[in-house]
Amino acid sequence: MTPQLDSDGRLRHLLTLDGLPRETLCRLIDRAGQIRDAALGRTPRRQxxxxxxxxxxxxxxxxxxxxxxxxxxxRLGADVLNFDASTSSTRKGETARDTLRNLEAMGVRGFIVRHAEDGAVAALAAEAGEGTALVNAGDGRSAHPTQGLLDMMTIRQAKGADFSRLKILMVGDVKHSRVARSDLHALRTLGAGVIRVCGPQSLLPDDGTLSGCEVGQDFDAMLEGVDVVMMLRLQRERMEEGLIASLEDYHRAYGLTTARLARAAKDAVxxxxxxxNRGVEITDEVADGPQSLVLRQVSNGVAIRMAVLEMLLG
Amino acid sequence: MTPQLDSDGRLRHLLTLDGLPRETLCRLIDRAGQIRDAALGRTPRRQxxxxxxxxxxxxxxxxxxxxxxxxxxxRLGADVLNFDASTSSTRKGETARDTLRNLEAMGVRGFIVRHAEDGAVAALAAEAGEGTALVNAGDGRSAHPTQGLLDMMTIRQAKGADFSRLKILMVGDVKHSRVARSDLHALRTLGAGVIRVCGPQSLLPDDGTLSGCEVGQDFDAMLEGVDVVMMLRLQRERMEEGLIASLEDYHRAYGLTTARLARAAKDAVxxxxxxxNRGVEITDEVADGPQSLVLRQVSNGVAIRMAVLEMLLG
Amino acid sequence: MTPQLDSDGRLRHLLTLDGLPRETLCRLIDRAGQIRDAALGRTPRRQxxxxxxxxxxxxxxxxxxxxxxxxxxxRLGADVLNFDASTSSTRKGETARDTLRNLEAMGVRGFIVRHAEDGAVAALAAEAGEGTALVNAGDGRSAHPTQGLLDMMTIRQAKGADFSRLKILMVGDVKHSRVARSDLHALRTLGAGVIRVCGPQSLLPDDGTLSGCEVGQDFDAMLEGVDVVMMLRLQRERMEEGLIASLEDYHRAYGLTTARLARAAKDAVxxxxxxxNRGVEITDEVADGPQSLVLRQVSNGVAIRMAVLEMLLG
Incomplete structure (x- = not known):
């Protein structure tokens, strides 16, 4: 029972996919699918x-x-307020908690919160009033739950609902990635058959994040026969931090090319x-090729976020 | 008769509470109260x-x-345009007046204007066309009329409509405060019984702003028996300007603590x-305590602004 | 046949007025006129x-x-998203094309694009999917088609639909002006009688842009008898680039004053x-005088943009 669920097991906030019941997770993906089907073409906006x-x-x-x-x-008919907290009264010394409470007092009921610190969104959620819901839009390296949901939705569209038959490979900077953590939480909840993780030792976490995963450095070997390849973004800072030698180096070892992708299952996505970063994590040919679901992920992202907001606030 | 009223005494712009008829002031507060009552919970937005x-x-x-x-x-169903005049064509040398006229020509009918210079909003209002209304959202040290209105609304909710029975204490940097000036205008219009003003000599104005007020430096003495304590924000610049010695010093002399608040009337707000600035003007205990109306002020602010926009543009 | 028209001659994007059929151009101006007439006063927004x-x-x-x-x-009832591409993932190395495709995948159907480089908007349009429409809101020195349309609409309101009877003078930095190019395209399409162009040699293009125009440096002589004076904005950079000696100098030679305007036709606009830039291109007296249509242009701009969006997306 995570604090994001109330005593009846209903979702009050969406903070992490860690511990989110499989049923809730599937309900969100199902609902996003319905929304997406209904939204082909232009739709009168829902109220x-x-x-x-x-x-x-x-x-x-x-x-x-x-x-x-x-x-x-x-699309759900809400009034939206963009509050850029990096140029606001928080700079005048106001705490994040006071900013939240003030906006709540103005009548804001849903908050989409991104924060650079691990746990910051959960800490804010603990301060929120009765009728207020928070969605974690990424905190530190911890979680980015709507990204995890949209990734699962995308895999399910391509590969069906039975994740136990799937071999999934995650590649890159898992250590610093909130996306990777939310994906791993969801993949476990959905019972993914095999989860492989691949990247330079310096970019892999050693804290239990990868427990149960097959971990390795040899990208070519790890690609063998996988159904899904989940590439991660490489922040250019990693080079300055000395965690990788160069972008060219990284690309040689962990860049996904058409030749490499041929090692995966024939219909791998x-x-x-x-x-x-075109030419770093992935070549143009792969990014824009027939096996890439990159833009599908983006579309699914809007549908997932609608489903989440609707469940929390509707 | 201020230029914000037309020849029939109707409000055309809201520029200042100085000289605003008591009847208009009360009508706005009454209307905001109705809006607030109707808006408990989620409301279909009014048109x-x-x-x-x-x-x-x-x-x-x-x-x-x-x-x-x-x-x-x-909430009133308006289309809202945010025009950040600090990053716009005003930087390309356009005058504020040209910016206003251009936006008017685009069909904007209501302007919420904030400006660092005293009188700048009134000067713009003088240039505005027939059907256009301006609301002063703060100009220089002069006025912040919607803040004044929401403060009066908040006091009235807590203490009733008869201000003649009230002892009110204002504390802090009155000299540089547009909020203080608008509050003082409104308190006089509503016939507040006693108005005390307290702060370091360097932060009190000597220009007639405080005429009719009991003025003093001894916070403890001034607190004695008051019904309402109106704290002002301390800008950190005041230290750099040498107007106060340090934040600690300021807090010692003018910070509101639970112990100090006990000197006020039992049910003081x-x-x-x-x-x-937590720990400077006010301790956490007081800010978040049962006598604090800080978040109520924020809620009332939206209602007051709806009432103002409705009266000007509805 | 420009790429902005589909094989049936229907407008798919609005990229330039160069080669836009006269019929399409007139239809947009007609429609903007209807919108403007209907929009006097406040209008319930159209859906x-x-x-x-x-x-x-x-x-x-x-x-x-x-x-x-x-x-x-x-005003047309669209949901509007402001995407400031100068502070976004484009800074993280994302290409403009990826930004466009991502927003398309989120369901955005209309894009208003401004870009500093010539041809950048057309290049993006070539990447856009089936149901997506782009409007060029200014690219490099090439084109600013909605400005050209609104200028034609403004001239037509003042001088009637028969442009062949008109003498039109364009003044200033034609070389660096996207507005000038779009105006010249439209004026030719509408069959303007005489087009004169006047400005310092250093600010006039020598690339065919002015073909068919009467070109000269003597502002007073060129003004003689013209019906329409189209002033251009002078960017202050031109001085730093050494293209003009000083703003005072420029004003002396090419600033429009009341005395000068008297040389034009009596009812010139x-x-x-x-x-x-008040006092540089134009004096206050002229800018705010009875012959100035500057604010009318701004009003017409909204109507033209509504007509364009309606034709592309309605």
Whole structure:
């Protein structure tokens, strides 16, 4: 029982996929699927959140994730407020908690929160009032639950609901990745058959994050026969931090090329959370090729975020 | 007769509470109370301003005040445009007057204007066309009328409509405070019984602002028996300007603690316009304690701004 | 046949007025006129784009143009997303093309794009999917088609639909002006009688842009008898680049004063795309005088942008 569930097991906030019941997780993915089917072409916007104010409260900037949530909330008929916490009164010394409480007092009921520190969103959720719901849009290296959900939705669309038959490979900077952690939580909950993790030793965590995974450094060997390849973004800072030698080096060892992808199962699919460093994690040919689900992930992201907001606030 | 009223005494702009008729002031507070009562829980948004474009035109940044107005306008069904005048064509040498006229020509009918200079908003209002209304969201040290209104609304909710029975104490940097000036204007209009003002000599104005007030430096003595304590925000610049010795010093002399608050009337209430410098003007215990109306002020702020926009544009 | 038209001659994107059929151009201006007439006073907002998300995607900042498009899209009932591409993942190395495709995948159907490079918007349009429409909101020195349309609409309102009877003078930095190029394209399409162009040699293009125009340096002589004076904005950079000696110098030679304007036809009108450098291109007296259509241009801009969005997405 995580604090994101109330005593009746209902979702009050979405903070992490760690411990989120399989049933809740599947319900969100199912609902996102319905929303996506209904939304082919232009749709008159649904009024589920009419009269509700939703605030994107980003203590760390991310135009893209914010846009996805913004569109999701608009589609549900919510009023959306962008609150850029990096240029606001928090700079005048106000605490994040006071910022939250003030916006709550203004009548905001849903908060999409991103923060650079692990656990910061959960800490804010603990301060939130009765009718207020928080969605973690990424905190530190801990969690990015809507990304995890949209990745599962995307895999399920391509490979079906039975994850026990799947071999899944995750590649890259797992150590610093909130996306990787949320994906791993969800893959375990959904009972993925085999989870392989591959990357340079310096970018793999040694804290239990990878328990139960097959871990290795040899990308070519790990690719053998996998159904799903989940690439991670490489932050350029890692080079300055001395964790990788160079981008060229990284690409040689862990860049996904068409030749390499041929080692995977014939109908293997490729995911990447974006934004892509073309030519580093992945070549243009793969990113834009027939096995890439990168843009599908982005579309699914809006549907998942609509499903989450609807479940929390609808 | 201030220029914010037309020849029939109707409100055309809201620029200052100085000289605003008691009747208009009370009508706005009454209306905000009705809006607030109706808005408990989620409300289908009202359509009073459907088809009207309202622009927040901030020549000085303030995320929080802008958010409050943004939400108020959205709740009334207006289209809201945020125009950040500090990163716009004003930087290319355009005058504030040209910016206003351009936005007017685009069809904006309501402007929420903040400006660092005294009188700048009134000067812009003098340039505005027939159907255009301006709301002063703070200019220089002069006025912040919606803050004044929401403070009065908050006091009235707590203490009733008869202000003649009240002893009110204002504490802190009155000299540089637009909030203090708007509060003093409104308190006089509503016939407050006793108005005490307390702060270091260096932060009190000597220009007639405090006429009719009991003025003193001894916070403990001034607190004796008051019904309402209105704390002001201390800008950290005041230290650099040499107007106060240190924040610790200021807190020792003018910080509101539980012990100190015990000198006030038993059921005294505490207001603060926010954002709060916790541990400077006020301790956590007081800010979050049962006598604090700080978050009530924030809620009332949205209702007051809805009432103002509705009266001006509805 | 420009790539902005589909095989049936229907407008798919609006990228340039160069080669845009006269019929399409006139249809847009006619429709904007109807919109403008209907929109006198406050109008319940029209629902032509209800459920459609329109994104302002500015790789070069321009608060004013963005606001005009924002208001136009809101009036049509669209959901509007501001995507400031200068502070987004493009900074993290994402290509403009990836940004576009991601936003498309989120369900954005209309893009208002500004970019500092010539041809960048057309290049993006070539990447856009089936149901997506782009509007060029200014690229490099090439084109600013909605400005050209609104200028034509403004001239037509003042001088009637028969442009063959008109003498039109364009003044200033044609060389670096996207506005000038779009105006020249449209004026030719509409069969303007005489087009004169006047400015310092250093600010006039020598690449065929002015073919068919009467070109000269003597502002007083060129003004003689013209019906329309189209002033261009002077970027202050031109001085630093050594293209003009000083602003005073420029004003002496090419600033429009009341005395000078008297040389034009009695009922001549003056246009300027804004923002105006008062006292440089134009004196206050002329800018705010009875012959100035500057604010009319701004109003027409919203109507033109509504007509364009409606034609592309409605």
């Amino acid at each position: 589920a959140l009419d009269g509700t104010t939703v605030c994107t409260l980003f203590f760390e900037p991310s135009t893209r994730t914010r846009s996805s949530f913004h569109i999701a909330a608009q 490729v995911l990447h959370p974006g934004p892509i | 009073a301003l459907d088809g009207t474009t309202v622009c927040t035109l901030f020549f000085e940044p303030s995320t929080r005040t802008r958010s409050s107005f943004h939400i108020a306008a959205q 505490v207001l603060h316009p926010g954002p709060i | 032509a784009l209800d459920g459609t998300t329109v994104c302002t995607l500015f790789f070069e900042p321009s608060t004013r143009t963005r606001s005009s498009f924002h208001i136009a899209a809101q 003056v246009l300027h795309p804004g923002p105006i």
